Amino acid sequence: MKFKGNLHVHTTRSDGKLDPKDCIELYKKQGYDFLAITDHYKLFPYADEYCDSTFTVFNGCELNYDFKNPNKSFHIVCLEPDDDFVPNRNITPNEATRDIVNRGGIAFLAHPAWSLMSFDDCLNLQNIIGIEIWNHISHAYSRRGHSGSYIDVCAASGKKILLLATDDAHFYDTDHFGGYIVVESPSLSKQDLLQSIKEGNFYCSQGPEIYRFEREGDIIVAQTSPVASMAFLSDALWAPDRVQSGKDGKCITQGIYTVKPNETYVRLECYDQEGKTAWSQILYL
Numbered sequence: 425m426k427f428k429g430n431l432h433v434h435t436t437r438s439d440g441k442l443d444p445k446d447c448i449e450l451y452k453k454q455g456y457d458f459l460a461i462t463d464h465y466k467l468f469p470y471a472d473e474y475c476d477s478t479f480t481v482f483n484g485c486e487l488n489y490d491f492k493n494p495n496k497s498f499h500i501v502c503l504e505p506d507d508d509f510v511p512n513r514n515i516t517p518n519e520a521t522r523d524i525v526n527r528g529g530i531a532f533l534a535h536p537a538w539s540l541m542s543f544d545d546c547l548n549l550q551n552i553i554g555i556e557i558w559n560h561i562s563h564a565y566s567r568r569g570h571s572g573s574y575i576d577v578c579a580a581s582g583k584k585i586l587l588l589a590t591d592d593a594h595f596y597d598t599d600h601f602g603g604y605i606v607v608e609s610p611s612l613s614k615q616d617l618l619q620s621i622k623e624g625n626f627y628c629s630q631g632p633e634i635y636r637f638e639r640e641g642d643i644i645v646a647q648t649s650p651v652a653s654m655a656f657l658s659d660a661l662w663a664p665d666r667v668q669s670g671k672d673g674k675c676i677t678q679g680i681y682t683v684k685p686n687e688t689y690v691r692l693e694c695y696d697q698e699g700k701t702a703w704s705q706i707l708y709l
């Protein structure tokens with residue numbers, strides 16, 4: 425079964441404009457199946473009280489390590505650590521992610537493009553399951569929401585990461601409903617969803633759907649909802665069949681890409697006629 429959700433959002437428990445109850449209602453009404461409340465340095469221990477058979481709420485927080493000199497910043501989203509976890513401002517980002525994992529939680533890196541991180545910062549960050557390729561508020565308020573280059577540099581170096589798309593909504597004016605994930609999971613239970621997320625059984629989207637993205641011998645096959653074009657991104661610098669579009673402005677629903685010699689990974693981006701994008705996970709070859 426497929427479930428749609430957003431793993432990064434802020435409420436009045438930190439600097440967000442909606443209280444958790446209203447925020448959960450908003451996403452429920454929009455047809456989402458799950459949501460993580462991830463306020464700055466503040467967990468949401470009441471998450472289970474909002475879970476029912478139609479909606480799952482995750483306990484989470486965001487740890488932001490902002491270093492003024494040198495001018496860089498690591499924002500790490502933490503999901504479902506155990507009850508003994510305490511968000512700590514006075515440790516390094518790598519100590520924080522290790523602590524999250526040791527406490528049974530999941531950590532991922534938020535918006536590296538917005539944070540102006542270096543590629544080395546991303547490469548050296550350990551114990552994360554993935555990186556946000558799309559952070560919607562970073563687009564809505566800064567036009568720096570897309571972190572594709574960081575993903576490609578990490579993938580090309582062999583770092584195993586998952587891609588995530590989130591809203592990171594604070595103001596709920598233009599910064600929400602702009603990036604989500606669609607998880608293939610046996611059920612909407614917290615345990616099943618977390619396991620499916622850890623295994624990378626999901627894609628990221630602003631609208632288009634990805635039904636299939638897999639290797640068949642020397643080719644890679646993609647099947648999607650109708651899109652204007654698709655791109656097969658990889659560490660082959662030149663690929664004549666990388667970008668595939670419909671003829672005469674028509675949409676396509678399938679793409680076939682030939683694996684190139686020495687290519688180590690391929691990932692799919694597809695773009696619909698409204699300019700909305702969906703992103704597959706990385707296929708390591």
Ligand SMILES: [Zn+2]
Nearest residue numbers: 486488499534
């Ligand atoms: Zn952040």
Ligand SMILES: [Zn+2]
Nearest residue numbers: 432434486592
């Ligand atoms: Zn945030």
